[in-house]
Amino acid sequence: MCNCEILIPKLGIITDIRDETPDVKTFSVTAPDGGVVFPHMPGQCAMLSIPGVGEAMFSITSSPTNTAFMEYSIKKAGVLTDWLHRAETGQQITVRGPYGNAFPVEGDLKGKDLLFIAGGIGLAPLRSVINYVRANRKNYGKVDIVYGARSADDLVFRKEIESEWDGIDDVNVHLTIDRAQAGWSGNVGFVPAFVKDLGFTKGRTTLVCGPPIMIKFVLAALDEIGFDETKIYTTMELRMKCGIGKCGRCNIGSKYVCKDGPVFRCDELAALPDEY
Amino acid sequence: MLKLSLSRMEELFSRINGERTLYAPIQIGEQTQFTPWVPDAAVQMNRLSTVKSPKDYFFPHIEDIAAFRVQGKEIEILDVRTEAAPFAVFGVRACDAESLNLLDRIFLDDPIDTFYESKRKSGLIITTACFEPEETCFCGVFGIDALSPGGDIATWIVDDTLYWNALTEKGEALTEAVKDLFEETDDMAVKAAQEKAQTVFDKLPFRDLNLDGLTGEVLMKKFNSPEWANLNPSCLSCGTCTFICPTCHCYDIQDFDTGKGIQRFKCWDSCMCSDFTLMAHGNPRTSQLERFRQRYMHKLIYFPDNNDGAYACVGCGRCVQKCPISMNIVKVIKALGVENDV
Amino acid sequence: MRQKAHELLSSGAVGAVLAWEKGELPYDTSPAVFRDAEALDKMVYNGFCGSNLSKYLIEQGKQDEKVLVFLKPCDTYSLNQLLSENRVAREKLHIIGIGCKGKLDVEKLRTQGIKGITGIEENETLKIQTLYGDHELPREDVLLEKCLSCKGKDHKVYDELIGEDLSADTEQGDKYAKVAELEGQTPAERFAFWRGELSKCIRCNACRNTCPSCTCLKCVFDNAHSGVAAKVNATEFEENMFHIIRAFHVAGRCSDCGECSRVCPQGIPIHLLNRKFIKDISGFYGEFQAGETAELNSPLLCYDLEDAEPNIISKREGDN
Numbered sequence: 001m002c003n004c005e006i007l008i009p010k011l012g013i014i015t016d017i018r019d020e021t022p023d024v025k026t027f028s029v030t031a032p033d034g035g036v037v038f039p040h041m042p043g044q045c046a047m048l049s050i051p052g053v054g055e056a057m058f059s060i061t062s063s064p065t066n067t068a069f070m071e072y073s074i075k076k077a078g079v080l081t082d083w084l085h086r087a088e089t090g091q092q093i094t095v096r097g098p099y100g101n102a103f104p105v106e107g108d109l110k111g112k113d114l115l116f117i118a119g120g121i122g123l124a125p126l127r128s129v130i131n132y133v134r135a136n137r138k139n140y141g142k143v144d145i146v147y148g149a150r151s152a153d154d155l156v157f158r159k160e161i162e163s164e165w166d167g168i169d170d171v172n173v174h175l176t177i178d179r180a181q182a183g184w185s186g187n188v189g190f191v192p193a194f195v196k197d198l199g200f201t202k203g204r205t206t207l208v209c210g211p212p213i214m215i216k217f218v219l220a221a222l223d224e225i226g227f228d229e230t231k232i233y234t235t236m237e238l239r240m241k242c243g244i245g246k247c248g249r250c251n252i253g254s255k256y257v258c259k260d261g262p263v264f265r266c267d268e269l270a271a272l273p274d275e276y
Numbered sequence: 277m278l279k280l281s282l283s284r285m286e287e288l289f290s291r292i293n294g295e296r297t298l299y300a301p302i303q304i305g306e307q308t309q310f311t312p313w314v315p316d317a318a319v320q321m322n323r324l325s326t327v328k329s330p331k332d333y334f335f336p337h338i339e340d341i342a343a344f345r346v347q348g349k350e351i352e353i354l355d356v357r358t359e360a361a362p363f364a365v366f367g368v369r370a371c372d373a374e375s376l377n378l379l380d381r382i383f384l385d386d387p388i389d390t391f392y393e394s395k396r397k398s399g400l401i402i403t404t405a406c407f408e409p410e411e412t413c414f415c416g417v418f419g420i421d422a423l424s425p426g427g428d429i430a431t432w433i434v435d436d437t438l439y440w441n442a443l444t445e446k447g448e449a450l451t452e453a454v455k456d457l458f459e460e461t462d463d464m465a466v467k468a469a470q471e472k473a474q475t476v477f478d479k480l481p482f483r484d485l486n487l488d489g490l491t492g493e494v495l496m497k498k499f500n501s502p503e504w505a506n507l508n509p510s511c512l513s514c515g516t517c518t519f520i521c522p523t524c525h526c527y528d529i530q531d532f533d534t535g536k537g538i539q540r541f542k543c544w545d546s547c548m549c550s551d552f553t554l555m556a557h558g559n560p561r562t563s564q565l566e567r568f569r570q571r572y573m574h575k576l577i578y579f580p581d582n583n584d585g586a587y588a589c590v591g592c593g594r595c596v597q598k599c600p601i602s603m604n605i606v607k608v609i610k611a612l613g614v615e616n617d618v
Numbered sequence: 619m620r621q622k623a624h625e626l627l628s629s630g631a632v633g634a635v636l637a638w639e640k641g642e643l644p645y646d647t648s649p650a651v652f653r654d655a656e657a658l659d660k661m662v663y664n665g666f667c668g669s670n671l672s673k674y675l676i677e678q679g680k681q682d683e684k685v686l687v688f689l690k691p692c693d694t695y696s697l698n699q700l701l702s703e704n705r706v707a708r709e710k711l712h713i714i715g716i717g718c719k720g721k722l723d724v725e726k727l728r729t730q731g732i733k734g735i736t737g738i739e740e741n742e743t744l745k746i747q748t749l750y751g752d753h754e755l756p757r758e759d760v761l762l763e764k765c766l767s768c769k770g771k772d773h774k775v776y777d778e779l780i781g782e783d784l785s786a787d788t789e790q791g792d793k794y795a796k797v798a799e800l801e802g803q804t805p806a807e808r809f810a811f812w813r814g815e816l817s818k819c820i821r822c823n824a825c826r827n828t829c830p831s832c833t834c835l836k837c838v839f840d841n842a843h844s845g846v847a848a849k850v851n852a853t854e855f856e857e858n859m860f861h862i863i864r865a866f867h868v869a870g871r872c873s874d875c876g877e878c879s880r881v882c883p884q885g886i887p888i889h890l891l892n893r894k895f896i897k898d899i900s901g902f903y904g905e906f907q908a909g910e911t912a913e914l915n916s917p918l919l920c921y922d923l924e925d926a927e928p929n930i931i932s933k934r935e936g937d938n
Binding site: 006007008009010011050051052053054055077078079081088090091092093094212237238239241242244245246247248249250251253254271272273275276 | 341342344346349350351353355357382383385387388389390391492495496499500525526527528529531533538540542545547552553554555556557558560561566570573574577578579581582
Binding site: 305306307309322323324327328337338408409410411412476479480481482506509510512513514515516518519520528530532539541543544545546549550551554596597598600601602603604606607610 | 639641642643645646647648649650651669674677724725728729731733734735736748749750818820821822823824826827828840842847848849850851852853880881883884885
């Protein structure tokens with residue numbers, strides 16, 4: 001559970017800002033005296049804030065194996081994210097967390113063949129797991145990553161994917177973009193169809209994240225192929241304020257995304273109202 | 277059990293107030309509200325439900341949680357927490373006392389909300405039995421006995437006498453401090469009054485409100501019930517029901533620029549608000565029907581599902597009295613409950 | 619009324635009926651949309667149908683169907699105002715004007731110490747049964763605040779009338795009496811009065827949401843980008859500001875339907891702010907009643923060569 005006084009944040013410093021896509025930047029954040037602000041597990045989230053601007057929940061993109069700094073990949077979408085996109089390195093921010101559960105990297109994922117499926121900024125929460133798996137490579141089986149975005153320019157972590165992930169240590173990445181464009185020789189098409197085309201075997205343990213509509217179609221595609229929904233994990237995002245299951249706004253049925261999630265197994269999600 | 281003549285209440289209030297801040301239901305204009313007691317205040321014991329419940333003293337409508345000084349790229353985080361000063365609330369009804377036990381399930385669950393916890397520790401609840409329930413009362417449906425209320429000290433007003441019984445250690449301590457005002461007595465008078473009042477409780481219009489069938493097991497069925505479309509259209513989507521409800525606990529966190537710095541506070545929020553679940557990239561509840569459904573699903577299905585079957589309602593009847601268009605939880609229970617299995 | 623509703627609903631002339639539904643207690647009627655002729659058994663019209671159904675027509679008007687709505691005389695002013703602002707399409711409405719003898723306020727029974735209400739018989743004298751014995755009260759002692767300055771028996775817009783002859787002759791009380799009293803106070807006294815009232819505000823937004831003149835798609839107080847969005851009043855200033863902005867925004871458009879004060883859980887006399895505007899507008903530009911017709915003719919929206927000069931306020935003698 002959270003290792004800070006609830007609701008009262010800690011201080012962080014933005015030490016590096018990288019442009020991922022035209023509207024996504026990755027921010028490196030350290031504690032004032034260096035290192036991570038707090039330890040976390042892959043899939044967990046943190047509340048970032050600029051006082052007077054806003055506070056919002058973000059997935060921690062970096063792997064827990066990185067103890068030098070934390071990373072957050074943030075899409076410009078609202079008041080706080082607009083502000084952060086204009087920030088410079090050296091900017092202090094407030095951080096509280098970690099919140100929520102994590103992908104079961106030390107539990108059900110261990111020893112399994114893994115399939116990661118992501119769309120757009122949805123790769124951000126999975127990146128934490130992917131890099132954790134890579135750092136503990138012998139603990140896991142085959143790793144395939146299917147990742148799609150609107151265009152080649154909208155693929156996040158592209159450099160990392162190409163230079164550190166794809167084809168290394170039995171990790172294979174399959175990229176796709178929505179529409180053909182000059183200079184793109186990879187697959188063109190939506191993620192759900194691409195997943196079907198790639199012909200993965202049913203035994204895979206799957207982690208899915210992306211826009212809600214993509215998740216819904218991917219789950220339908222996996223169901224069609226005959227994947228077992230108790231082996232599919234996804235991570236949810238709803239408006240949050242407290243992060244600890246008390247403020248009452250991020251519920252799906254009787255589950256709170258901030259506390260009982262954000263990671264849900266698909267069979268758990270199927271038993272809940274479709275209100276996300 | 278102890279007793280005190282009602283003519284000496286002012287003395288009792290004054291003594292309690294000397295030891296800790298005392299709040300009581302006080303008539304202001306035509307309304308009765310819990311407010312700080314002052315000498316000669318019009319303490320109103322006839323009107324059962326105050327407009328706002330005493331949850332305000334434990335979970336305030338607005339409460340600072342932190343402050344910040346921002347200069348250039350630098351942020352200074354200021355801890356503004358203060359130890360809550362001891363206080364007592366007199367005249368709390370059984371329903372409202374029980375509502376705090378429900379709030380405990382949320383705020384004292386791990387991780388503990390220390391803001392709430394400190395007030396819960398320093399606050400003392402003096403309850404009063406309801407001998408004359410209103411037609412809107414239905415606490416009995418939730419197993420609450422308005423004639424034997426909980427809290428730290430329970431009191432009963434029979435004729436011109438106040439009967440007083442400490443229920444907790446905290447209550448004992450306060451009792452010790454004011455004991456010289458009281459006389460020892462038996463509980464015969466209270467028992468007789470309870471028996472007499474029970475006949476009124478047996479006649480309350482909502483005494484038979486049936487909660488059977490409202491459990492987490494039928495979550496999806498109730499969520500998809502066609503009844504919501506019939507119940508919702510009258511709702512103005514105001515926050516009256518949520519703000520006067522003793523068990524509603526949803527809150528927002530906001531920043532306020534004081535001109536000298538940023539004050540971060542938490543404040544009551546309402547699931548009836550259109551921006552309650554609004555995110556930069558969309559809103560999972562865009563219609564009023566979904567928001568209306570959320571409130572009652574939370575109280576009648578989700579909360580019990582997470583809390584050993586306990587409903588997030590204590591039958592205080594405030595929403596029955598105050599909803600501008602009289603669409604209240606009783607009507608929802610009747611529409612969705614076992615009597616109407618949809 | 620029920621027969622008429624049944625007729626129009628069954629024949630398909632209207633797709634929905636907007637009326638009141640009986641509740642669980644003698645007084646807790648709710649506005650309701652009936653689509654099923656069978657369900658009309660639950661329809662009711664009594665002294666506790668004080669709520670103004672006009673506002674619901676904005677939401678209802680989004681449906682692709684004609685709706686039958688029952689309006690009391692005073693409710694028709696609100697509807698005219700909505701029609702004048704094109705918030706509701708006239709051709710989608712079938713309006714039945716219904717008689718009214720003044721509506722009742724159960725809070726007034728409670729403040730008189732009457733509780734445990736189990737039955738109410740409505741006549742000139744109200745007979746009230748309670749768990750603790752019976753009471754009798756003159757009806758006029760229990761009227762809603764808004765009914766104390768009734769606008770009269772005439773419906774300003776309707777397709778047909780039912781029971782209009784049953785309307786009581788109502789006495790037009792001096793609706794400006796309290797406003798004039800406040801005007802007579804010193805600024806400090808007046809400020810103290812309003813601070814006392816507005817400090818009770820819990821920002822539930824009931825006054826705004828029920829108001830047939832509050833029709834913005836997104837209220838400035840709900841808009842995260844407005845800079846004034848707020849869930850609570852963080853300061854006294856914000857407490858005042860919400861009510862001042864609200865009153866200003868309905869100035870010249872408010873028909874004085876009194877719903878704001880009726881719905882306020884804290885009993886704040888919100889309508890007095892509106893009436894101050896109505897009194898001033900009528901003083902500056904000649905007697906004006908919003909919603910008298912469905913024309914857009916508010917003096918604050920229409921310029922006339924005869925209009926008072928803008929500096930009229932600073933010139934006004936004796937005003938502070």
